[in-house]
Amino acid sequence: METVENNQPPRKRQRTVADDTGNSSYDSNTINSSKFWFDDGSVVLQAEKTHFRVHKTLLSLHSTVFRDTFQMPQPVEAGPTIEGCPIVHVSDFAEDVEFMLESLYKLDTLLNLWIVTEYQWIYRRTKLEKSSSFSFVSALLRLGKKYDIKYQYEEALGYLQTKFPSDLDKFLELKEESSVIGKPGLLYDYINLALETDTPSILPTAFLLCQREMACSFFHKY
DSSP: OBOBOOSOOOTTSOOOGGGBOOOOSOOSSOEEEEEEEOTTOOEEEEETTEEEEEOHHHHHHHOHHHHHHHHSOOOSSOOOEETTEEEEEEOSOHHHHHHHHHHHHHHGGGGGGGSSOHHHHHHHHHHHHHHOOHHHHHHHHHHHHHTTOHHHHHHHHHHHHHHSOSSHHHHHTOOGGGOOTTSTTHHHHHHHHHHHTTOGGGHHHHHHHHHHHHHHHHHHTO
16 A cells, blocks of 8 residues: 655655655545546555545646656555455545545646736735636645645646735725635745745735734724
8 A cells, every 4th residue: 555654755766655754554434525536546545534536647747746656666555445446545535635636636637728828817815816726736735745746736826926926016906895804824834834835925915914904903903
C-alpha cells in the first residue's frame, strides 16, 4: 500500500506520494466518493475516511509527484486493494482532494481557454474569480504546490495576486465587491494560507487590508 508523508525528502531523490506518509493501515470504515468513483479507475486515493477511485494516467499527466510514485517498483506482496485497484493514502483533507480532482477532471473541457490570447486568459481568470471560494483556492494552492500540479498552483496564485495586488495602482482599482473586507476572519485565513504556502507577495496588501478593517471596526463603535 502506498502512503503520503509530510516530511521533506532528501534532495538527491525525486519526491513521490509515498514520501507523505499518513496512516498506512487499511481502514474498512470508509466511504466511496459520490463524485469521483469511476468504474474504470485504476487507483484509489484515500483522504481521511473517503475513497476516490480515479485514473493513474490523468494524475501522472498533470503531477510529477504522482507520476514518480506510480513508476516506482511495487513490492511482491501487494497491499490492500479495492476491486484490483491499489490504495494510495494521502495526508490531505478529503475536501481538498475533491477540489483538486474537480479541477483535474474539468480541465479537459477548458483546454480551449488556455490559448495564449489576452481575451481568453482574462476569461479563464474571471471564471475562477466568480466561482471560487477560499476553500477551493486554498486547496488548489496547497495541493498544486505539494503534488507539483503547475496549472493549479499558478491559477490559484494568480487569483490571490488579483485579490491582493502588490502594485499600488491596481490596489486602488480594487472593486468593493471583490474585497474580502467585511467578511469576519477571511483576511486572516488568507494570511495564514500565504504563510503556510510561502506566498509572501500577497502579505503587504493583506496586512494593509487588515489594518483598514480594524480601523473601520474601531470607528464604527463610536
